[in-house]
Amino acid sequence: MTFQLTQIDFQTILPSMIMFGMGMVVLLLETLRRSGSTTPLAVVSLLSLAAAGYASAVQLGWGGQGFSGSVIADDFSLAFNLVFVTATALVILISIPYLEKSGLKYGEYYALLLFATGGMMVMGSSLDLLMIFVGLEILSISSYILCGMLRADVRSNESAMKYFLLGAFATGFLLYGMVMIYGATGTIHLRKIGAALAQPEMYSNPYIWFGMGLLIVGFGFKLALAPFHMWTPDVYEGAPTAVTAFLSVGPKAAGFAALIRVMIEGLGRMHNEWDMVFWVLAALTMTLGNVVAIQQNNIKRMLAYSSIAHAGYILAALVVATEEGLGAILFYSLVYVFMNIGVFAILILAATPKNERLTFDDYKGFGYVSPLLGLAMFVFMLSMMGIPLTGGFVGKFQIFKAVVDQGYIWLAIVGVLNSVVSVYYYLRIVVVMYMQPQDSKSINEKPAFSLPLAVAITASLAGVVFLGILPAGWMEFSSHSVSVLVASF
Amino acid sequence: MIQTGVSPEIRRGDWCGLTRLGNDYLKPSKPFFKESAMDANHIIAEQYLPVLLLILVAVGLGGMFTMLGILIGPVEHTEVKKTPFESGMPSEGTGFRRYSVRFYMIAMIFLIFDVEVIFLYPWAVKFRELGWFGFAELSVFLVILLLGLGYAWKKGALEWE
Numbered sequence: 001m002t003f004q005l006t007q008i009d010f011q012t013i014l015p016s017m018i019m020f021g022m023g024m025v026v027l028l029l030e031t032l033r034r035s036g037s038t039t040p041l042a043v044v045s046l047l048s049l050a051a052a053g054y055a056s057a058v059q060l061g062w063g064g065q066g067f068s069g070s071v072i073a074d075d076f077s078l079a080f081n082l083v084f085v086t087a088t089a090l091v092i093l094i095s096i097p098y099l100e101k102s103g104l105k106y107g108e109y110y111a112l113l114l115f116a117t118g119g120m121m122v123m124g125s126s127l128d129l130l131m132i133f134v135g136l137e138i139l140s141i142s143s144y145i146l147c148g149m150l151r152a153d154v155r156s157n158e159s160a161m162k163y164f165l166l167g168a169f170a171t172g173f174l175l176y177g178m179v180m181i182y183g184a185t186g187t188i189h190l191r192k193i194g195a196a197l198a199q200p201e202m203y204s205n206p207y208i209w210f211g212m213g214l215l216i217v218g219f220g221f222k223l224a225l226a227p228f229h230m231w232t233p234d235v236y237e238g239a240p241t242a243v244t245a246f247l248s249v250g251p252k253a254a255g256f257a258a259l260i261r262v263m264i265e266g267l268g269r270m271h272n273e274w275d276m277v278f279w280v281l282a283a284l285t286m287t288l289g290n291v292v293a294i295q296q297n298n299i300k301r302m303l304a305y306s307s308i309a310h311a312g313y314i315l316a317a318l319v320v321a322t323e324e325g326l327g328a329i330l331f332y333s334l335v336y337v338f339m340n341i342g343v344f345a346i347l348i349l350a351a352t353p354k355n356e357r358l359t360f361d362d363y364k365g366f367g368y369v370s371p372l373l374g375l376a377m378f379v380f381m382l383s384m385m386g387i388p389l390t391g392g393f394v395g396k397f398q399i400f401k402a403v404v405d406q407g408y409i410w411l412a413i414v415g416v417l418n419s420v421v422s423v424y425y426y427l428r429i430v431v432v433m434y435m436q437p438q439d440s441k442s443i444n445e446k447p448a449f450s451l452p453l454a455v456a457i458t459a460s461l462a463g464v465v466f467l468g469i470l471p472a473g474w475m476e477f478s479s480h481s482v483s484v485l486v487a488s489f
Numbered sequence: 490m491i492q493t494g495v496s497p498e499i500r501r502g503d504w505c506g507l508t509r510l511g512n513d514y515l516k517p518s519k520p521f522f523k524e525s526a527m528d529a530n531h532i533i534a535e536q537y538l539p540v541l542l543l544i545l546v547a548v549g550l551g552g553m554f555t556m557l558g559i560l561i562g563p564v565e566h567t568e569v570k571k572t573p574f575e576s577g578m579p580s581e582g583t584g585f586r587r588y589s590v591r592f593y594m595i596a597m598i599f600l601i602f603d604v605e606v607i608f609l610y611p612w613a614v615k616f617r618e619l620g621w622f623g624f625a626e627l628s629v630f631l632v633i634l635l636l637g638l639g640y641a642w643k644k645g646a647l648e649w650e
Contacts, residue, residue, distance in 0.1 A: 005622070024636055031643035 005067075012066030012073040012125065014059070015052040015081050019118030022048030023111045030107030038107045042096050042452075045110040049089045049117070056081035063484060069189060070128035076330075077125035079481035080257040083334050084124070086463075087250045088117045090341040093456035095242040098348045102240065104149060113246065116142035120254035127265070129178040129188040132258045136174070136222070139251055140167050146246070147239040159238025166221065166231040174218025180211030181266075190266035191486055197269040212267055216277060219262075223255040225315065226284035229308050236304035241351070241358075244300060245344035248307040253333040256314060260326055260485070263318065268487045271321050278319045279411055286312030286418040293425045299347060300358050302425055303340070306384065309422060310336055316411055317399040321487075325402035327479030332399060334474065335391035335467050339383040342460030346377050349447045349457070357443060360429060365438035367430075370446050374433050376461055381426040383464045386419050391467030398475070594646045598638075605634050 010017065025048075026041050033041070056078045063074040092113060099109060119138030126132045144167065148160025182188050184207035185196035202208055220228040236244045267274065289309030296302040314332055317325040350357045350366070350373070357363075367374030383392035396419060403412045438444060467474060612619065612627050619626075641647060 024633065027640050028636060031640055 008064050009066035009071075011059070012064050012071045013122070014073075015056045015078075015085075016118040016121035016125070018048055018052040018055060019114050019121060022051075023114035023118065026107060026111040026114060030111065033107055038099060038105060038110065039096055041107040041110045042092050045092050045114055046089055048114065049085050049092070052117075052121075053082060053085040053089075056085065065127070069191075070131050071122075071125050072127045073125060074484045075481040076260075076484055077121070077257070079330055079478060080124040080253065080333075081121050083253050083330070083337060084117050084120045084250060086334065087246070087253065087337045087341065088113055090337065090345075090456050090460065091242060091246040091250070093452040093459075094245060094341065094345045094348050096452040097450040098240065098242040098351075101348070101351060101353055102150065103353070104240070106149065109146070109149060112142045112146050116146070116246070116250065120250055120257075123254045124257035124261075126258070126261070127190050129181065129190070129193075129262070129266075132262065133171075133175065133178065135254075136258065137171070139254060140171065140222075143167075143243075143247060143251060146243045147235060149240050149243065153238075155238035156240065157238075159235045162231050163235045163239075170218050170221030170228070172218075173214050173221065177211045177214030177216075177218055180207045180214060182211075184208040184211060190261060193266040194268055194486070197267065203270075208270075212270065212274060215262060215267075216274070216281075219255060219259045220281065223252060223259070223311050223315075224308050225281050225311060226288045226308070227281075229285070229288070232308055233301050233304045236307070237298060237300050241300065241344060241348055241356070244303070245341050248303065249333075249337045249340050252307065252311060252314075253337070256318070256329055256333065260318065260329065260482075264321060264326070264485050264487050268321070275319050275321065278315055279408065282312050282315040282319060283411060283414045284312075285309070285315060286415060288312075290418045290421040290425075293422070296425070297360055298358050299360065299363075299429065303343065306422070306425075307340065309418065310384075312418070313396060313399055313415060316403050316408075316415055319408060319411060320402050320406040322402055322406060323479055323483050324405065325399070326482035326485070327475070328395065328398035328402055330478035330481060331467075331471070331475055332395035334478075335383070335395045335464065338460045338463035338467070339380045339390075339392055342376065342380045342457055342464065343384075345453050345456045345460065346373055346380075349373065349450060349453045350443055360432050361439075362442055363429060363432050364436045364442035365433070366443055367433035369438070369443055373447070373457075376457055377433065378430050379461060379464060381430055383468070385423050385426045389465070389468045391464045391471070394468055394471040394475070591649060594641075598641055598646060601634060601637060605631070 022044070026044055029041055029044065030038075059073050060075055060078050062078075063072065065072045092110065095109065095113075099105070116139050119135045119140075119142065122135030122138065123132055124135075126135060144160055144164040147163050148156055150156035178188065181193060184202065184205045185193045187193055187196060196202060197208070217228065219225075221231075224232040236247060239247065263271075263274065286309045289305045289307075289312055293302050293305035293309065296305060310332075314329050314336075317328045317332070319325070347358065350362070355362070367378075379390065383390035386392045386396040396415075400412045400415055403415070608630060609627070612623055616623065
């Protein structure tokens with residue numbers, strides 16, 4: 001028996017290999033760092049992200065498979081790689097001042113972010129249940145540690161512990177689902193599962209049903225869909241703010257990438273069976289996220305529920321499972337990266353070492369103290385609501401259009417009604433910023449200028465506005481990217 | 490397909506031969522059933538029969554001896570017998586003490602190198618077959634582990650005081 005690995009095998013995982021390799025380099029550099037700031041490590045991380053992004057961009061249109069077909073570098077995975085790289089780069093930019101403000105002098109932070117990004121890339125590019133699992137574990141374990149980075153803070157510890165316990169629990173569900181699907185079809189390769197489901201007698205096999213259900217529950221936990229979302233607010237609130245920004249965009253996009261692969265390439269033939277499950281989950285998720293977000297006084301918690309609601313919108317696009325809908329998922333993932341990280345960047349900029357400035361009251365009169373930041377926040381909130389001329393509008397429009405086109409009228413109605421509900425709490429911060437007088441507790445002086453944050457906010461703002469005004473390029477690219485998926489129906 | 494000692498359909502076939510053809514039973518006769526996917530599953534399930542028997546015997550024997558001890562043995566409770574350990578030091582304090590984090594670090598490093606050895610053994614067994622490819626793969630693996638050791642060392646995980 002001989003094993004042969006060719007160059008192609010390694011080319012298919014090149015972006016994630018760059019991430020893992022550079023993550024280890026950052027770890028080594030951390031041991032060599034005598035004192036001073038961790039900013040050089042952040043620069044190294046940004047450069048390696050650029051390299052991984054470049055490697056992904058060069059491979060566009062290739063579609064090579066490696067490691068006996070368990071990894072594929074098609075446009076779908078590469079496009080998601082670009083989303084992951086953008087998200088992590090923005091998170092690193094907002095982390096530099098955050099780590100300084102909170103006195104976290106751990107270079108491992110950046111290494112873990114790189115490892116997590118590598119894990120997300122593995123998830124997006126795997127054609128194999130086992131590879132999805134490996135990628136998910138790399139991502140999850142890095143995230144657990146990142147949540148507990150504020151070691152002296154009880155809330156951060158609570159966050160890490162809750163995330164770890166519930167994440168491990170969810171992983172169990174996912175693994176059981178994978179095992180059952182393997183038991184029913186005899187393969188873990190997604191496209192072979194798709195082929196095996198062509199036999200009608202497969203549908204009388206209970207294991208395929210159990211497997212599908214458990215997979216949905218497992219992914220539901222990871223993506224914080226409605227009945228499985230309980231961990232989200234506590235984890236997001238306790239985690240360091242920059243990590244919360246990362247958790248709400250990166251792992252979600254990766255989870256959706258993997259979910260699309262499994263549901264379209266693997267279980268696509270059962271679309272008529274699973275679409276109603278996701279219909280209910282999507283409606284429940286967006287309703288719960290939006291309704292509970294109204295009551296929050298802590299902005300981080302509000303954003304946690306808002307991220308649940310956005311996961312619901314994105315899930316609505318998966319229900320239709322058309323090229324249009326799946327393209328909308330990719331489109332919305334990038335928009336969500338920009339608008340969410342933009343808001344977190346402003347929160348980090350406004351924070352002081354003594355007071356994290358996370359309640360609505362802290363922002364009374366903020367729009368007059370710092371007009372530019374107020375304006376930026378306003379634009380991000382408009383995008384979150386889905387007001388025209390922002391990326392959020394285009395993304396939501398695409399999703400609901402795809403949903404209506406396939407005849408899921410009621411899902412679209414639920415979604416639009418939810419968008420209306422969300423206006424209340426997104427506008428609330430704008431009202432607080434511009435229409436309430438300052439008091440002694442609110443931010444009274446302009447936050448100090450910080451170059452990385454300025455870059456992050458400008459880039460996010462540019463992204464949100466650009467995708468709102470000239471969405472055609474990324475829109476076409478995303479629907480092209482999902483067209484390479486081998487749907488099995 | 491996986492072969493077992495006697496597959497059920499051959500047994501059935503021979504039995505039919507005996508009854509129907511009298512002396513001519515050595516001649517292979519037509520089996521009752523064509524082998525189907527169901528039979529393959531049965532054969533695989535049959536292979537697990539010894540495991541099941543072993544579990545039954547283990548549980549049965551253990552249960553039987555415990556029951557015999559309870560039923561036949563004399564029962565006498567003394568103060569000494571009620572302590573968790575009959576010999577050695579009397580236990581002190583609660584079991585919920587906080588341990589130094591160093592124990593966990595040592596355990597973690599031990600775990601890493603334990604796993605490393607697990608990978609090294611099969612490689613050593615198949616060393617010639619795997620050739621340079623195996624050597625390169627294991628080298629990458631070992632270099633990554635060495636980096637981990639270097640990191641742990643530099644971070645002071647190996648220092649007890």
